[in-house]
Amino acid sequence: xxxxxxxxxxxxxxxxxxxxxxxxxxxxxxxxxxxxxxxxxxxxxxxxxxxxxxxxxxxxxxxxxxxxxxxxxxxxxxxxxxxxxxxxxxxxxxxxxxxxxxxxxxxxxxxxxxxxxxxxxxxxxxxxxxxxxxxxxxxxxxxxxxxxxxxxxxxxxxxxxxxxxxxxxxxxxxxxxxxxxxxxxxxxxxxxxxxxxxxxxxxxxxxxxxxxxxxxxxxxxxxxxxx
Numbered sequence: 001x002x003x004x005x006x007x008x009x010x011x012x013x014x015x016x017x018x019x020x021x022x023x024x025x026x027x028x029x030x031x032x033x034x035x036x037x038x039x040x041x042x043x044x045x046x047x048x049x050x051x052x053x054x055x056x057x058x059x060x061x062x063x064x065x066x067x068x069x070x071x072x073x074x075x076x077x078x079x080x081x082x083x084x085x086x087x088x089x090x091x092x093x094x095x096x097x098x099x100x101x102x103x104x105x106x107x108x109x110x111x112x113x114x115x116x117x118x119x120x121x122x123x124x125x126x127x128x129x130x131x132x133x134x135x136x137x138x139x140x141x142x143x144x145x146x147x148x149x150x151x152x153x154x155x156x157x158x159x160x161x162x163x164x165x166x167x168x169x170x171x172x173x174x175x176x177x178x179x180x181x182x183x184x185x186x187x188x189x190x191x192x193x194x195x196x197x198x199x200x201x202x203x204x205x206x207x208x209x210x211x212x213x214x215x216x217x218x219x220x221x222x223x224x225x226x227x
Contacts, residue, residue: 008216011209018205022198026065029089029191030081038183040082040090047098047177056101060084067093069100071115076101088184092192095178096199099170110165121159124152132217139224146224150217157214160207167203171196 038046044058061067061077069076076097082090103111128149135146175193178184184192 007212008209011205011212015202015205015209018198018201022202023065025195025198026081026089026093029092029195030085030087032088032188032191033086034088034091034183034188035185036183037086038091039084039086040078040094041084043091043178043183044076044078044094044098046181046183047095047174048101050177050181051102051105053101053105056105058083065093067097069097069104071100071104071111074101074104088188088191089195091178091183092174092195093199095174095183095192096170096196099173099177100166102173103166103170108166108169110162110169114159114162114166117155117159117162120155124155128152128156136220139220143221143224146217146221150214150221153210153214153217157207157210160203160210164203164207168200171200 041058041060048054048056048058056074056076058076058078060083061079063079064081066079067077067082076094078090078094078097082093100111102108131145131152132149135143135149138145175189175196178192179189
């Protein structure tokens with residue numbers, strides 16, 4: 001077995017473990033209520049007000065862990081297990097997504113860079129799989145096609161790594177505010193920290209997996225050039 005496949009299988013296993021761990025912790029902390037009775041929606045709206053932001057809407061969305069902030073329409077979408085839930089997990093997730101809204105309002109550079117890449121990533125994602133497949137099939141007759149696919153894949157890998165500081169900074173903003181605003185206390189703050197740290201690991205593993213796959217395609221391309 002080549003070193004690449006060892007790394008690839010290792011990252012795939014790590015991704016599964018991190019994802020499973022995140023779901024377990026979210027489930028566990030979803031049963032630990034906040035002493036102040038605030039729901040995820042309450043937390044997000046208060047954090048927005050405390051930061052002087054009044055043009056962002058907080059809405060409910062279906063699914064589990066489907067929470068997100070949309071800078072295009074300035075909307076924080078909170079999943080069913082967060083929006084109306086009074087729990088440490090709901091507070092942590094809501095504050096994290098609000099952290100993205102604060103980044104947007106304050107012009108946080110990595111977020112601006114990530115947002116600028118979205119149209120490129122959307123284009124690359126739509127055709128990348130077919131270009132890479134065609135490049136592999138035509139490797140010895142038309143290697144430039146695989147090179148184009150590698151360039152497309154490299155943009156998605158770059159996007160994954162730019163996402164890391166964006167997510168980590170949003171969590172830092174969330175945890176600082178949760179503590180200073182008295183949303184969490186000595187009994188619950190460490191659980192909020194644990195929940196958001198576990199979520200951050202999923203982005204780290206995704207970025208590493210993307211990088212490993214990029215190197216794999218590069219090695220195939222370089223190998224074809226030597227033959």
